[in-house]
Amino acid sequence: MLVVLMGPPGAGKGTQAEKLAAEFALPHISTGDIFRSAVKEGTGMGKKAKEYMDKGELVPDEIVIGIVKERLAKSDCSDGALLDGFPRTVEQAQALDEVLGDLKLNISAAVSVDVQEEELINRLTGRRVCRSCGATYHIKFNPPKVRNICDHCSGELYQRSDDTIDTVKERLAIYRNQTMPIIEYYEQKNLFHSVDGARAIDDVFVDIAAHLRSIRG
Ligand code: AP5
Ligand code: MG
Numbered sequence: 595m596l597v598v599l600m601g602p603p604g605a606g607k608g609t610q611a612e613k614l615a616a617e618f619a620l621p622h623i624s625t626g627d628i629f630r631s632a633v634k635e636g637t638g639m640g641k642k643a644k645e646y647m648d649k650g651e652l653v654p655d656e657i658v659i660g661i662v663k664e665r666l667a668k669s670d671c672s673d674g675a676l677l678d679g680f681p682r683t684v685e686q687a688q689a690l691d692e693v694l695g696d697l698k699l700n701i702s703a704a705v706s707v708d709v710q711e712e713e714l715i716n717r718l719t720g721r722r723v724c725r726s727c728g729a730t731y732h733i734k735f736n737p738p739k740v741r742n743i744c745d746h747c748s749g750e751l752y753q754r755s756d757d758t759i760d761t762v763k764e765r766l767a768i769y770r771n772q773t774m775p776i777i778e779y780y781e782q783k784n785l786f787h788s789v790d791g792a793r794a795i796d797d798v799f800v801d802i803a804a805h806l807r808s809i810r811g
Contacts, residue, residue, distance in 0.1 A: 595810055596674040596699050601707035603765040604714040605791045606798060608730050611678040613799050621670045624678040625658055627728060647756055650764030652682055652772060659689040666693060682773045703809055704780035705802055707791035711766055718762045722751040
């Protein structure tokens, strides 16, 4: 099963992907996480990506597409994957179709987690992420048991550099202008399904999991 998880910044893609990956035994591929690891390691690609990420802009298609192509060709993706934050442009969606054609895989569903902008701003500005394992928290909605310490690995929690109010507003505008057109792309292929993301994390999860079970048969 190959699932595209969509939705605006802060909708809960990463939060849901973590749970869905465990439930359906699928590799979780987040392009944002891949870029943040490259930034941390100081690679050339990481330095390039950081220039765009810090402004809230999209990393150019040719960089992103190459990375996803390489990742999907690995053996753990032979039965599918959970794509989080890719594709984000119609060009990326078309490139993904080509890559999957070569790998003899099909998209099973494009699931969008929908949340209003005001709530997205609250979620993003209160988000904290574990420096060691990448687990995601929220200071009010999903706090760790001990302040600033990861429940899973005791790593230190930090605030993403693109979670400032101005960058968040830019990311939301870019989502509206560049990413929303892929909704129509997947609607036309009868793959699009949206869920109300403005509910408790577990309720959103139950909805998405039910949809994935229904299409898996
Ligand atoms: P990326 O890391 O993908 O960021 P994003 O799409 O902006 O999405 P986020 O990760 O911010 O939000 P999320 O939906 O995962 O929410 P989360 O679960 O964390 O991309 C970052 C950058 O990388 C991009 O701006 C771009 O520069 C570049 N990039 C990445 N992919 C690219 C691509 N394909 N093409 C070009 N450039 C690319 O939840 C958010 C917060 O809310 C958390 O604190 C969480 O605890 C909380 N929360 C989650 N669910 C709920 C709930 N139901 N109720 C209450 N709180 C909740
Ligand atoms: Mg995320």
